[in-house]
Amino acid sequence: MDLFVSKYINKIDKKGRVSLPSSFRNVLPKANRSEIILYKSIKTPSIEGCGVGRLKEIAKRINNLDFFSEDYDDFSTSIFSEIVTTNIDKEGRFLIPEELKLYASIKTEAAFFGQGHYFQIWEPQKGQKNTEDSRRRLLNEKKSLRMMLTQQKI
Amino acid sequence: MDLFVSKYINKIDKKGRVSLPSSFRNVLPKANRSEIILYKSIKTPSIEGCGVGRLKEIAKRINNLDFFSEDYDDFSTSIFSEIVTTNIDKEGRFLIPEELKLYASIKTEAAFFGQGHYFQIWEPQKGQKNTEDSRRRLLNEKKSLRMMLTQQKI
DNA sequence: TATATACCCATTGACGCCCATATATTCCCA
DNA sequence: TGGGAATATATGGGCGTCAATGGGTATATA
Numbered sequence: 001m002d003l004f005v006s007k008y009i010n011k012i013d014k015k016g017r018v019s020l021p022s023s024f025r026n027v028l029p030k031a032n033r034s035e036i037i038l039y040k041s042i043k044t045p046s047i048e049g050c051g052v053g054r055l056k057e058i059a060k061r062i063n064n065l066d067f068f069s070e071d072y073d074d075f076s077t078s079i080f081s082e083i084v085t086t087n088i089d090k091e092g093r094f095l096i097p098e099e100l101k102l103y104a105s106i107k108t109e110a111a112f113f114g115q116g117h118y119f120q121i122w123e124p125q126k127g128q129k130n131t132e133d134s135r136r137r138l139l140n141e142k143k144s145l146r147m148m149l150t151q152q153k154i
Numbered sequence: 155m156d157l158f159v160s161k162y163i164n165k166i167d168k169k170g171r172v173s174l175p176s177s178f179r180n181v182l183p184k185a186n187r188s189e190i191i192l193y194k195s196i197k198t199p200s201i202e203g204c205g206v207g208r209l210k211e212i213a214k215r216i217n218n219l220d221f222f223s224e225d226y227d228d229f230s231t232s233i234f235s236e237i238v239t240t241n242i243d244k245e246g247r248f249l250i251p252e253e254l255k256l257y258a259s260i261k262t263e264a265a266f267f268g269q270g271h272y273f274q275i276w277e278p279q280k281g282q283k284n285t286e287d288s289r290r291r292l293l294n295e296k297k298s299l300r301m302m303l304t305q306q307k308i
Numbered sequence: 309t310a311t312a313t314a315c316c317c318a319t320t321g322a323c324g325c326c327c328a329t330a331t332a333t334t335c336c337c338a
Numbered sequence: 339t340g341g342g343a344a345t346a347t348a349t350g351g352g353c354g355t356c357a358a359t360g361g362g363t364a365t366a367t368a
Contacts (some may be wrong), residue, residue: 015323028345035155042293052155059157067215068229070291077274077288081267084160089324092347106279123220138352143161164357169313173358243314248355 002027004050004114007131009124011109017093018110024119025092029053036094039083040103041120044130047100050118055083096121156181158204158268161285163278164265165240171247172264177245178273183207190248192239195227196259198284201254204272206239211271250275 002022008021025033028051038049059081065072086094096106104123110126113120122130155177163176179187182205192203212233219226240248250260258277265281267274275283 013350017349022347037159054161055157063268068196068219070197074288074292076269077285078292079265080157081274082289083268083284084347085155085252087324090326091349093349095323097216119257153287167360169361171359176357241314244316245359247359249313 003116004119006114007127009109009110010114012106013095016095017089017094018096019091020088021112022092024112024114027051027090034088035085036084037083038090038096038100038121039079040100044120045104046130047096047104047106047121048118049121052085052118052137082100110140157270159270161281162266162269163263163267166250166260171243172250173182173245173247173278174242174248175266178266178268179242181205189239190242191237191239192250192254192275193233194254199258199276199277200267200281201250201260201274201275202269202272208272209237218272233271256299303304 004024004027006021006023010019010021012018020036028036032052035052036049037052038047038145039054041048044138062072062075065075084097084100087098090092096110101107102122105126106121106123109124111122111124111125113122113131120127158178159268160177161177164173164175166172167208174190180191186206189206190203191206191209192266193200201259216229216233219229227273229284239253240251240252247269250264255261258275258276259280260277263278265276266284267276274281
C-alpha cells in the first residue's frame with residue numbers, strides 16, 4: 001500500500017518523541033525513510049505531513065514561476081519557510097516542533113489520520129470531532145458530490 | 155534535503171558573528187561549504203543568500219529578461235554589483251556586512267527563512283510580519299494559482 | 309599600530325544513536 | 339489447526355555527539 005490510510009493514536013514521550021505509525025513509514029520510499037516534512041494545515045488546527053518527495057515536486061513548480069514576480073515570493077515564503085523537516089530515528093520516531101504542537105494543541109498524545117498522499121496529526125479529541133463533522137457534512141450536504149463518486153465505476 | 159527549508163532565529167554576538175543554521179549549511183555542496191553570497195532583496199527589506207553555485211542560475215534568470223528593457227540593466231546592476239561573498243568559519247558562523255544589516259534593520263538577532271534554492275535573512279519581527287502578509291495574499295487572492303501547485307497529485 | 313577577521317578552545321543544551329522491554333503480530337511446525 | 343517461537347512495533351531511558359554561542363589569541367591588512 002503506497003497511501004497513508006487509517007488512524008492511529010501514539011504517545012509522546014518525555015523527550016517529545018512520537019512513533020510514526022509503521023504503516024505510514026512503509027509508504028515513504030525506501031530511499032528516504034529517515035525524513036519527513038511537516039507543516040500547519042491551512043484549513044484546520046492540525047499538522048500535515050508527508051515524505052520529502054512531495055516538497056521537491058512543489059519546489060520544481062515554484063521554480064517555474066516568474067522569478068521576479070510577487071507570486072514567486074509569496075509561494076516560496078509561505079511554503080518553504082513554514083515547512084519543517086524532521087528526522088526519523090531508527091525506531092521510527094520523530095520530534096514534533098514546539099510551534100506545530102502549539103498550533104494543533106497537541107500535548108501528550110498524537111492522532112495520525114491517513115489522507116492518501118499525505119497525513120494529518122491531531123490532538124486526539126479534536127481529531128475525533130473533526131472526523132464526525134466531516135462525515136456529517138458529507139452525508140447532509142454533499143449528496144450530489146457523493147453520487148458522482150459512487151455512481152461511476154471506480 | 156537539498157533545499158533551504160524552515161525558519162530559524164539565531165543571535166548575533168559581540169563580534170558580529172551569526173551561525174548559519176546547520177540544515178542550511180548542509181544544503182551547500184560539500185566542496186564549497188566555507189563561502190556563501192549575500193545581496194539585498196529587490197522586493198523586501200531583507201537579505202538574500204545562497205551558495206556560490208546559484209550565481210549561474212541568477213545570471214540565467216536575468217538573461218531571460220528582455221535585453222533592451224530598463225529592467226535588464228536595473229536587475230543586473232542591483233544584483234550583481236551588490237553581491238558580496240562572505241566566509242563561513244569552522245563553527246559555521248559568518249559576518250553580515252554592515253551595509254546589509256542596515257538595509258534589513260538587523261541588530262541583535264537574525265531570522266533565517268528557507269526559500270527553496272536560496273534563503274532570506276530578516277529582522278525577526280519584520281520577517282514574521284512578511285510571512286503573515288504572504289500567507290494572507292496567497293489565501294485570499296490567488297486561489298487558481300494555489301490550485302496549480304496543490305491540487306494535483308504530486 | 310589599530311581595526312577587523314580567522315582560528316582555537318570551552319560551555320550548554322538539544323538531538324541522534326544505542327540498548328532494553330513489553331505487547332502485539334506473524335510465522336512455523338508438530 | 340493449535341500452540342509456541344520468532345519478529346515487529348510502540349515505548350522508555352542512558353549517553354555520546356553536535357549545534358549554537360561565548361570568548362581569548364593569532365594573523366592580517368591598511
